[in-house]
Amino acid sequence: MRSIAEDFTTRARIRDAAIGLFGRDGFSRATVRAVASAAGVSPGLVIHHFGSKAGLREACDQHVLAQTATQGREKADPISTRQLIQDYLNHPDQYAHEIAYIRRSLGDESDAGDAFFDAVVKQTQDIIHAGIEAGTIRNFADTRSTAVVIASNSLSMLMLGRHLSRTLGAVAPEPHGIGPELLRQLTLPALEIYTHGFYTDSRFLDAARDALEQDTTNHGREHAP
Amino acid sequence: MRSIAEDFTTRARIRDAAIGLFGRDGFSRATVRAVASAAGVSPGLVIHHFGSKAGLREACDQHVLAQTATQGREKADPISTRQLIQDYLNHPDQYAHEIAYIRRSLGDESDAGDAFFDAVVKQTQDIIHAGIEAGTIRNFADTRSTAVVIASNSLSMLMLGRHLSRTLGAVAPEPHGIGPELLRQLTLPALEIYTHGFYTDSRFLDAARDALEQDTTNHGREHAP
DNA sequence: ATCAGCATTGAACAACTGTTTAGTGTTTGA
DNA sequence: TCAAACACTAAACAGTTGTTCAATGCTGAT
Structure with missing residues (x-):
């Protein structure tokens, strides 16, 4: 590979x-x-x-950027970051160090971390566009913001891998804490939410929409009297 | 406050x-x-x-744990971590340091970070239970894993706030990078996914379910011949 | 065979690290 | 009023840090 x-x-x-x-x-x-x-x-x-x-x-x-940039470029599957991590886990020890390194880069202010995050967002947005065209992904109004949310959710597993393994009692491979057992436990709950949603109806979405529309006069300032 | x-x-x-x-x-x-x-x-x-x-x-x-533990205990709203952050942002400068501190604790191996993460998961699971009973949240089979996923997604904003603000061109308040402008941009896309889902149908969920059922004979070992 | 250009080391340096110590005021309780 | 306890500082200490430097071996072309 x-x-x-x-x-x-x-x-x-x-x-x-x-x-x-x-x-x-x-x-x-x-x-x-x-x-x-x-x-x-x-x-x-x-x-x-x-x-x-x-x-x-x-x-x-x-080096790490070059190693990861060539990976998973042409994959059309959605949640490709998760798929990408899955790929990594088929060769766990081989990419473990790079994963841990990227985690540090993302946390610690760093140009490499910035580049990696931007690449993941861009790749996610491409996947969303392809998925919308193919009819597998819902037609979001703001694909960029949606891509940022999806990418951020996916990367949270990378950032919090240690905690996820810890609370779920999964085997946590060094040094990043993300192992096959963890993915097996989280794949279905995550896909469940991504497929049928988290809420039963649009109550909270509508409420937020109203609140935000009201808020347009209040940009920046917070403590309205 | x-x-x-x-x-x-x-x-x-x-x-x-x-x-x-x-x-x-x-x-x-x-x-x-x-x-x-x-x-x-x-x-x-x-x-x-x-x-x-x-x-x-x-x-x-x-001190930081004591400060945050008293907050938002009895809120029944879902995605309460996001709500909690919203609260923080109504007094941005007052809690900014604590937020940044928790981010470091979560990233860096630390008992305080562990405790904070566990508290967020527990709180999320409580909210899911209440929401299921109230009919506002879908009846998930595994509420614990679901809570872990939701908590991880929510905390991704904390861990990656700098990157989110950066790619969305939002004002990034020091030292954690999470500002009102960022939340305003991300609330609707996130709630959209949590309400209507990300995919148009259950194709990927079903595929993952099948794949995982097949995989039960293969626990731990990866490279099947 | 020789020499230039490397890879490589061991020892040293200066700056910075957490911590100690001795000393100085300042408060406080009898 | 006196002394013990406390808050606090300046200076120094020992260890670690990134980095330098002179010296040594090694390799490959001439």
């Missing part, structure tokens, strides 16, 4: 070790020394190859 | 400064010296009052 041939250079080994540690411990907690040790190399060599810790991180950003 | 009388002791000032910096920069990036400086105090005094940086964090955990 991994299309690019494995890179066995020392530089690549350092970078992969960094991806692993950055993903597991976060960028500030993971030290250059720990990365060097994990790669079986001296701290000086890490700097020699990447200039600085920031440079190392940038190289990791680029 | 804030029930507990403001605490002006130096200890409380240090704790509040720590909540602000921990929430904005994360626990490892925020230093004892930065907290002390923000509180207008010497680093030694921070340790004098809280024993250690870990002790300071524990005090922050307790």
Whole structure:
């Protein structure tokens, strides 16, 4: 499945070790020394190859983005992020580090995280357009906002994987906490909501619509007297 | 709205400064010296009052949990987490620090984050039960898993607020990025999905159900030959 | 064989980290 | 009024951090 041939250079080994540690411990907690040790190399060599810790991180950003960008581009299935994660889980250990890394990038202010989020939203919006045309997805007025909501919901599993596994008592694979057992437990409840909805009728939707229409005079200000 | 009388002791000032910096920069990036400086105090005094940086964090955990636990306990409305955030946004600056702090706690392995997540799930499940009884929420077979999904979706706004504001071009209040403008843009699309669903029919749900039933012989193992 | 250009290391450096300590006022209770 | 307890600071300490540097080995072209 991994299309690019494995890179066995020392530089690549350092970078992969960094991806692993950055993903597991976060960028500030993971030290250059720990990365060097994990790669079986001296701290000086890490700097020699990447200039600085920031440079190392940038190289990791680029590599992880390149790895994930090629994935699942042409899939027409909806909730493709979930499908994508499913794919990952067919080769759990192979992509586990990248998943954890992306989670850190999304949480911590980062250009790579921004790029990844935007890519997921764009991909989701494409899927929605295709689904509307095919008649499988409802014809939403604002496909962009809808895509943002769907993407955000999907990515919440990535951000909260540890908690989901914890409360559902599922096996939580290191370092991201998202395992097959978790997906098996959450797929149906999520699809249930996405298929038949959460509410029985449009009461809450209508109420919100009214409230928001009233609110148009009140942009920005909150405490109306 | 804030029930507990403001605490002006130096200890409380240090704790509040720590909540602000921990929430904005994360626990490892925020230093004892930065907290002390923000509180207008010497680093030694921070340790004098809280024993250690870990002790300071524990005090922050307790305080933030106590602040949020009293909120929105008896609300019967569904998607109460979103409502809760709405409430917060009526007093944006007042709870902004706590929101950012909880976001960090949820991302970073932490007992306080665990407790908060569990509280949100429990509250969501209570709301689902009440809604089913009242006939406003569909009668889900597995209310616990459904509650986990809904809670996760709701918290995605907290975890990804910065990205949501960014891609939607909304004003992103520091330090958590969730503002009234963002909520106004996302409320209807989210409620739309929760009311009428995302798909036009049960095709995907049925397919997933079949796939999962077939999969029962394959627990744990993945690469079937 | 030789030399240039690398990859690589070990040791050191300066800055920063959490924490300690000794000391100084300031409050408080007997 | 006195002394004990407390709030607080400045300085220093030891450990960790990212980074530098001189030295060493190695490889490949000449």
